[in-house]
Amino acid sequence: MLAGEHPSPLAGGQLNAQPGIVLCMTSPSRTADRAPNIVLITTDQHHWKAMGTRTPILQTPHLDRLAAEGVTVDRAYCPNPLCTPSRASILTGQYPSSHGAWTLGTKLDESATTVAGLLSAAGYRTSLIGKAHLQPLASVPGQTSIETPEHFRDWDLWRSFHGPFYGFDHIEITRNHADEQWVGAHYALWMQEQGLTDWPRYFRNTDGSGGRLHRWDLPAEYHYTRWTGDRTLAMIDDAVTTERPFFTWASFHDPHPPYLVPEPYASMYDPADCEPGELVPGELDQMHPWFAETQKDDPDFSRWFETPYATHGFNRQVIDKDTMRQHLAIYYGMISFIDDQVGRILDSLDQRGLTDNTLVVFTTDHGHFLGAHGLTAKGPFHYEDLIRIPFLARFPPQIPAGSATESITSLIDLAPTFLAAAGQPTPGAMQGVDQLRAWSGGAPARDHAVVENRFQPSRVHIRSYVDDRYKITIYRGDDHVEVFDLQQDPDELHNLAKDPAHADLIAHLSHRFLDAELQREASNQVRISHA
Numbered sequence: 001m002l003a004g005e006h007p008s009p010l011a012g013g014q015l016n017a018q019p020g021i022v023l024c025m026t027s028p029s030r031t032a033d034r035a036p037n038i039v040l041i042t043t044d045q046h047h048w049k050a051m052g053t054r055t056p057i058l059q060t061p062h063l064d065r066l067a068a069e070g071v072t073v074d075r076a077y078c079p080n081p082l083c084t085p086s087r088a089s090i091l092t093g094q095y096p097s098s099h100g101a102w103t104l105g106t107k108l109d110e111s112a113t114t115v116a117g118l119l120s121a122a123g124y125r126t127s128l129i130g131k132a133h134l135q136p137l138a139s140v141p142g143q144t145s146i147e148t149p150e151h152f153r154d155w156d157l158w159r160s161f162h163g164p165f166y167g168f169d170h171i172e173i174t175r176n177h178a179d180e181q182w183v184g185a186h187y188a189l190w191m192q193e194q195g196l197t198d199w200p201r202y203f204r205n206t207d208g209s210g211g212r213l214h215r216w217d218l219p220a221e222y223h224y225t226r227w228t229g230d231r232t233l234a235m236i237d238d239a240v241t242t243e244r245p246f247f248t249w250a251s252f253h254d255p256h257p258p259y260l261v262p263e264p265y266a267s268m269y270d271p272a273d274c275e276p277g278e279l280v281p282g283e284l285d286q287m288h289p290w291f292a293e294t295q296k297d298d299p300d301f302s303r304w305f306e307t308p309y310a311t312h313g314f315n316r317q318v319i320d321k322d323t324m325r326q327h328l329a330i331y332y333g334m335i336s337f338i339d340d341q342v343g344r345i346l347d348s349l350d351q352r353g354l355t356d357n358t359l360v361v362f363t364t365d366h367g368h369f370l371g372a373h374g375l376t377a378k379g380p381f382h383y384e385d386l387i388r389i390p391f392l393a394r395f396p397p398q399i400p401a402g403s404a405t406e407s408i409t410s411l412i413d414l415a416p417t418f419l420a421a422a423g424q425p426t427p428g429a430m431q432g433v434d435q436l437r438a439w440s441g442g443a444p445a446r447d448h449a450v451v452e453n454r455f456q457p458s459r460v461h462i463r464s465y466v467d468d469r470y471k472i473t474i475y476r477g478d479d480h481v482e483v484f485d486l487q488q489d490p491d492e493l494h495n496l497a498k499d500p501a502h503a504d505l506i507a508h509l510s511h512r513f514l515d516a517e518l519q520r521e522a523s524n525q526v527r528i529s530h531a
Contacts, residue, residue: 035124035245035422036395037358039236039345040090040414042249043338044083044131044177044256045378046364048076048388050335057273059336062343063392066362069401070394071439076409077449077466081366081378081386082312083133084108085452086411087251090365091115091134091166093415093430095452095520102454105136105309107143108166113427115415117167119247122424125239127170130228130251134166137175137182147175149206152184159189168249170238172231174224177253178260179203179212187224190231196222214259214330215266220337223262228252229341233348240352247418250345255334255368257377259326265333271325274332277372277385278321284374286495288480290314291381295374304459311455313379324371331370359395359421359436361414373492380453382464382473382482383492387451395421398440407444408468409435429524448516465513472497472509483509 052060053067079089080103085096088108092099093115101108116126135145151157152175165171174187181204191199202218204210220226232250239246254261284291293299294317301314319327342362349355367386369375378386391409393399412432419426420434438445451464461476466486473482481497483506496502 035122036397037239037245037354038119038124038247038418038421039349039358039360040247040249040418041252041342041345041360041362042090043252043335043364043390044254045366045368046255046335046390047368047370047385048390050255050332050368051390057269058332059268060339062339062346063362065346066342066360066392066394067402069396070360070392070403071399072404073391073393073409073439074404074406075449075468076363076389076391077387077411077451078364078366078389079410079412079450080452081382082453083131083365084136086365087133088112089412090414093412093426093432094522095412095431095450096454097452098429098431098522101134102452104312105138107136107145108134110166112166113429114167115418116247116249118419118424118427119422120164120167120169122422123244124422125170125235125242125244125246126168126248127172127235127238127246128165128168128249128251129172129231129235130224130249131175131253132165132171132173132251133175147173149182149184152182153188155189158185162186170235174253176203176224177256178258179210179216179218180258181206181208186231187227190227191222194222211258212260214261214326216260216262218262220262220265223337224253225334225337225341229344232341232345236345236348236352236354240354245422247422250341252338252341254338255331257327259330259334261330261333261337265337266330267333268336269329269332271322271329274325274328276321276324276328276370279371279374280491280493283493286498287482288475288478291373294318294379304456306456306459311380311460312377313375313381317374317376319371319376321371324376327376328370331368356396359418360393362390362392363411363414364389365411380455380460380462382451382453382462382471384471384486384490387464387466393439395436395439398436400441403441405438405441406468407435407438408446408449408466409438410446410449413445427524428526429522431520431522448512450516450520465509465516467512470505470509472506472513474513481506 049055052058052064078086080086080096082104084101084104088099088101091114096102120126135147139145163171172186174185175182183203235248299316349358369385372385413435416426416432417435433445435445448467454461464473469487471484483496484492
């Protein structure tokens with residue numbers, strides 16, 4: 001434990017305790033002799049095509065290197081296209097409907113069993129650097145949060161608190177995207193320590209005013225992307241010093257909007273060379289009514305609201321193409337900035353002789369709309385742009401270099417896969433599956449993915465089932481259905497559910513969907529007797 005670490009001041013206890021789980025414990029020294037290190041690198045709101053291997057204009061040489069030295073998982077999906085639910089699923093191996101953090105503004109319970117806590121109990125040094133977003137921006141009785149504005153500039157708190165936190169032995173976090181006013185915590189202290197004593201002037205006022213667009217005057221060496229890279233390297237060094245295997249999550253905040261990045265990344269891409277997606281005339285006529293509402297001058301989403309909290313995407317989304325090109329150029333610059341830090345992490349593993357014994361996974365929490373279907377950012381719109389995610393994995397002892405697989409993977413599979421790689425059992429309550437054999441060229445570990453999305457408890461509540469060819473999406477309390485043939489119609493322009501000729505297909509997919517719902521039930525209990 002590093003100096004100053006102590007239990008969370010809000011949780012009232014050790015956040016890495018794993019209630020109800022019985023494990024075969026291994027001593028740290030014996031684990032270190034055989035267990036691989038695990039490095040999870042994530043971005044935030046990253047379109048699945050936004051890598052140099054898929055979009056040649058993008059300069060991502062280090063992600064390209066990771067793909068060349070490992071596997072590209074072509075069909076990876078998030079379990080929910082929102083930050084908190086998806087990130088909680090990464091840690092718990094469960095769907096949001098099971099772990100309870102079902103949308104933004106909810107919280108993952110501190111007592112949750114997490115892969116970080118299980119690995120820590122098995123002798124791993126566990127750390128999280130960057131974005132957490134496992135708790136909301138406000139506290140209420142019975143649902144406290146450390147990720148709130150009043151806490152984020154409590155300097156005494158952040159100087160002394162580094163964990164444990166959801167099973168991580170050590171954390172360093174902040175909450176903001178770009179120049180948002182939620183900046184603070186460990187990142188702000190780091191800026192101060194680096195000599196940027198006037199750091200508040202680069203960020204918005206506490207009321208949210210004073211925002212910037214595209215070119216940020218904050219020097220790149222003080223940016224949170226650089227901070228996440230720096231502190232991830234420090235965590236690797238710390239684990240090496242203690243001679244323990246490590247699980248480190250490098251959680252980058254970008255390329256999540258606002259579209260803002262420092263030089264040289266702000267000028268790296270010419271907007272004229274960036275091609276955003278477009279709305280095809282008439283395509284939204286086949287979709288749920290709230291899709292078309294996004295294209296109106298004065299949209300009305302009131303019929304779908306039942307709480308005072310906003311639903312992402314429920315706004316007018318018409319943006320002229322020149323503006324979209326400018327946004328896209330900055331979005332790409334943000335990715336290239338992250339790519340440079342990925343390169344530093346990979347180089348660090350090489351220099352320390354750790355590459356051959358380290359499983360590295362790169363992915364994101366969910367996708368992003370870049371103009372396709374007339375949409376931008378995120379919302380209750382289950383096109384592939386939003387629910388499909390970039391995914392790379394490298395593990396030299398098992399994963400063939402330069403390989404690719406279309407074996408379907410979900411983010412809920414990360415926890416079971418990491419535990420299996422570490423030689424640890426998977427708790428029965430986890431709903432994901434071990435993917436390491438599939439990533440290594442073996443048989444698929446799953447034949448479908450399920451994606452949940454619940455903004456409002458009953459009125460904005462949708463769910464999708466995706467298999468090797470088709471996707472079906474249903475809407476709670478509504479007879480609207482969407483079915484796409486992803487092989488014949490990869491751009492998702494023709495909703496087959498509107499064609500009576502496909503009634504048999506819809507019935508077949510509905511049965512498969514229901515079967516998938518039955519399959520994903522999990523339990524902490526193992527039956528040991530007839531009564």
